[in-house]
Amino acid sequence: MTPEMVACLAILAVAIGAFAWDRLPADVIALGVMLAVIATGLLPADKAFAGFSSDTVMMILGLLIMTVGLVQTGVVEITGRFVFEFAGRSQAVFLPIMMVSVAVLSAFMSNTAATAFFVPLVVGYAAKIGVSPARFLLPLAFASILTSSVTLISTSTNLIVSDLLGTYQQPPMGMFELAPVGLPIAVAGILYVWLIGVRLLPQRSNQKAEEKIGERTYQADILIPEESPLIGKSLKEAHLTEDAGMTVVKAIRGSDTLRRAALDELELAAGDELLIEGLRADLLKIKDIKGIDFKADVHPAKPPEKETEKKDKEKDEEEEDEKTIVEGVLLPRSPLIGRSLRSLAFKERYGLEVLAIHRAGSLPSSISSARLRMGDVLLLQGTPQNVKALEQGNLFNIFGSVQEERLNRGHAPLAAAIFALAINRRNDEAGVIARCHAGRRVPHAADALPVSGRRLSPGRVEGVDPHWRAAVVVGAAMEASAPVNTWRNSS
Template sequence: MTFQIGLLLSLIAVALVFFSLEWVSADVVGLGLLLALVLTGLLPAERAFASFGSDTVLMILGLLIMTAALLKTGVVDLAGRAILKYAGTRVNPLLFVIMLGVGTLSAFISNTAATAFFVPVVMGLAVKARTSPSRLLMPVAFASILSSSVTLISTSTNLVINGLLTSAHLRPMTMFELTPVGLPIALVGLLYMFFIGRRFIPERASAQGAFDTFGMRSYLTEVLVLPDSPLVGQTLGESNLGRELDLSVLRVVRGERYLLPQSDMVIAAGDVLLVEGERADVLHVKDTAGIEIRPEMTLSEPDLRSEDAALVEALIVPGSPFIGRTLRGLGFRENFGLQVLGVNRHGRNLLRKLGQIALRVGDVLLIQGRRTRLVRLNTDRAISILNAVEDQTIDHARAWRATLIFVASLALAVTNLVPLAVAVLLGAFAVLATRCVSPADAYREVEWRVVILIACMLALGAAMTATGTAEYLASLVAGVTAHASPLWLLAGFFLLTVALTQPMSNQAAAAVILPIAIHTAQNLHLNPRTFAMTIAIAASCSYITPLEPACLMVYGPGRYRFSDFPRVGAPLVLIIFVLVMLLAPHIWPLR
C-alpha cells in the first residue's frame, strides 16, 4: 500500500463518519472531501473541478429542469390523480402501485430518469393521502434501482460493462441476458420494500400537523352543476367527485331545499353542491368541464384576468368588523369588490351556503380579487392575509407540450441516438425555449445541494482511479481468494464492487473492477462471463448510502438522514447477494 492509497482511504473513512453523524449537511461534507483531495495533492484541481461539468451532473440538472416543467404545467398533478383514481389514498395500495410503476418504467429507461419523473408525483400523492413523503420516496428510489439489471438498457452501467466485454474480445451482452437474475432480484426486492424495508423508514417529512402550515386547509365552497355538465343524470356515487377531485359533498342545494347527499341521488342541472376539499382541489374545479365554483359565476372576466388580481388566504382576526356577520349581509362582493371562494373553520363542519355562514374569529377565507382592495382590508385590520396562493390552472396545451418533450427526450436516450446527458439537456432546453416553465421557476426547483454532492463524489471516484486505490483493493481481493473456491472468489468481487459503488459512480466502479476480474478468471480457467454479469448486478447495489443519483433526488424532499439508507438498504444488499450467489453460477456456469 502506498502513502497516497493510505491517505485516500483515511479521508474516505473520515468522510463516512461525518456523513453518518450529520453534524453538517452531506453536501458540505462532500465539498470538504473535494478540497481535501486537492490540498493533499491526491487529485489535481483541474480534474477535481471538472466533475462539476461532467455528464452526470448535467444530466441531473437537465432532469430537474424537465421535472419542474412537468410540475408547473400540471402534468404531475394529472398523473397523481390518475394513480389516486385506481389506488385510492390508502398508503398500502398507493405504495404498491407506485413501486410497480417506477420499477416497470426503470427497466427500460435510466433509473435516474424514472425517479425524476415520480418524485414530484409522489410528493403530491403524499399530500393527498395525508402521509409523510418519506414513507414513499425511498421506496421509489430503491424500486427504480432494483430494475437496473432487468434489461441491457436499464442503466448506463450495463452499457459500460458491455463495452468492456467487447474490448476484452468476449461476446457482447444481449438485451435480456441479465433478466433471469435481474427479474427475480427486482421482484424479491420490491416485496422486501413493501413488507419489511418500509417499516425501517422514519417519518421525517411533514406529518398531519404540518399540512395547515403549507396551505392544505380544508375549505367549504359551492359548486354549480351547469346544464351541459356530464354529471347531469349521474348519481353522486357514479360521479366520483370524491375520487377524481378529492371533494366531499356535504349537502345538495336544489332550489330552496337542503338535501342530504346519498350515493343514489341523481344530479340535476342547476344543483348547487356544498363541497369540502383542500385548497388545491377547490381551485381545480376550474379545470373540470361542466361544473364551476359558484361565486366565480358573478365575478367578471377582467377581474379574473387582471394583472392586479390575486388569490390569498385571509384570517378573521379579533376585533374584525366581519365577526358575527355573513358574507351576504356584508355585501362582500358589492362593497369590497372581492370574492370569497371558500371558508375554513378548523374542527367544524359548515353545512350552509357561503353567504349564510356567520363569520367567527379564526375563520380562514380563500379570497380572490384585486391586490389593492385586499391590502386595504388588511390595513383596516378586518382580515390578516396569511399567504398568497398560486392559482395554478392547468394549461392543457403546455401540459401536452411538456409531456411530449419529456417522452421524446427519454426516447432519444433509450434508442441511443444521442447520449443520455445530451438527450436530457435537449429536453431541458426545449421546455425552457417553448415556455413550458420559466427559467426562474426551473432554477428555483433545482436541488443545488444534490448537484454539489454528486460532483464531489465523482471527484472522489476519479481520485480512487488516479491513486490506484481501486486497483489495489481489487488485487487484494483476488489475492486473498485465489486459492479458495471459485464461488468465494465470485463473492469477493461482488462485495468489493458493492463497496466501491457507494463512494464511486456505478460506471466507474464497474470499469475498475471488471478488467481485473476478467483477467483473474482467465488465469484460473474460470468463466469470465460469470464475473462480468455478477459485477454488473453488484454495481447497481447502491442502497447503503444516499450517494446514488436516484437516492440523492429523494434525500432532500424526504428529509432523510445518511443513517436511514444503511438501515433500510443493508438487508436488501444481503438479499441480492444471496440471490446472485444462488442464480448466477447456474445461468453462467463458472467452468
C-alpha cells in the first residue's frame, strides 16, 4: 500500500467519523475533505473544484430554483388547501388524500420542501378537528420519503448515480426509469401506513395541536375597507371560516354587535370590524387577502399633502418597507400591565402596531380595549429599530421575527408550466433546462447566499436549505473521490 493510499484512507475514515458525529454541517465536512485531498497532493487544485460545474450540481441547483418558484407562487399551498377542503372533517378521507398529495409533489420536487410546507397545514387541520397532529405528521413524512425513488429528480442521490453512469460509458437514467421499481414500493408503503401503520402509532392526549407544536391562538381586529371586493359576501365566501383556519368571534357594525348564529347570515359591509381568532400563520395570511386589513394597518385619511411634507412621506414609505413582524411576551414587572393599548397610545408611543394578541385562559373582547396582563403575547409589527428599543426598555421579551413569506400567486400558472416543461424532458434535456434556470437565477442569488445555504435571494423559503447543502456536498465529493477511482481503475 502506497503512502498516497494510506493518506486517502485516513481522510476517508475521518470524513466518515465526522458525518457519524453529526456535529458539523455536511457541506462543511465535504469541503474539508476536498481541501485535505488538495493539501496532501492527491488531487491538483485546478481539478478539485471541477465538480461544482458538473451537470449533477447544476441540476440540483436548477431544481432548487424551480422548487422555490412552486412554493413562493403558492402552487404547493393551493394543492394543500384543496386537500383540506375536499376532506372536510373526516380523518378517514383526509389521511389517504394527504399522503397521496404529498407523495405526488415529492416525486417531482424536493421532498424536504414539500413536507415542510405541508406541516403547518396539517397542524392547522388537526387543531380544527381537535386531534393530535402526531396522527398525521408521521404518515406525512413516510409518504414523502417513499416516493424518492419514483423519478430521477425526486432526490439528489438519483442524480448522482445517473451522472456516474456516464463515466462508465453508460447512458444516463431517464426521468421515469426508476418508476417500475420505485412506484410499486411507494404504493405498497403508503397502503401499509394508511391501513396498518397508523394504528400502531401511540395514542396522544387531546391537547390542542397548536400548543403541542408551539403555535398559539391569537385574536385580531380586522376591518372591511371602503370599496372592498368582499362587500356583500358572507364570511364563508370571504374565506373567513374554520376551513381557512380562522374563527370570527364577533362582528361590530356601528353600535350593533353580532355573535354566534347571527354571523352565519352576515353579509359584509364597508366599515365592519371583525374580531377573529386563529393560529399565527393563518392570521398573517390576511395580509394577502384583497379587501380586508388588520385594524392596526389602517391609517386615518389625511388632507392633501403640501410640497414640504413629501419628504416625510417618502421616509414613512421607506420605513414601511423595512417593517418586520415579531412576537413579544409582556414581562412580569412591565409598567404596561393593567393598561389598554388605547390608553397607552401604543402605536404613537412605541412606533409599533399590535396586529394580534394571545392570552392564556380568557381572551380579550377587543384588541385596543384589552387591559394587558403579565404573559400576554403580542404580535407586533414595526421597524427593527423600534422593536429593539422596546426590548431594551424591559417591557417585552422579543421572540424574534415571524414574518411569513408573501406568496406571489399571480405567477403560479407560469411556475407550474415551467416545472411541467422540465419534468417532461428526458435525460440530457432535463439537465439542460435545469442548468438554464440555474444560470439565469443563481448568479443573482449568490450575492446573498452564504455557503451554508441559509438564505435565498430575493427571499428565503423554509424547507429548501438542504438542497443547497446537497449541491455543495456533491460538488466537493465528486472530484475528491477521483484518487480512489484512479487507483481502482489502475488495479
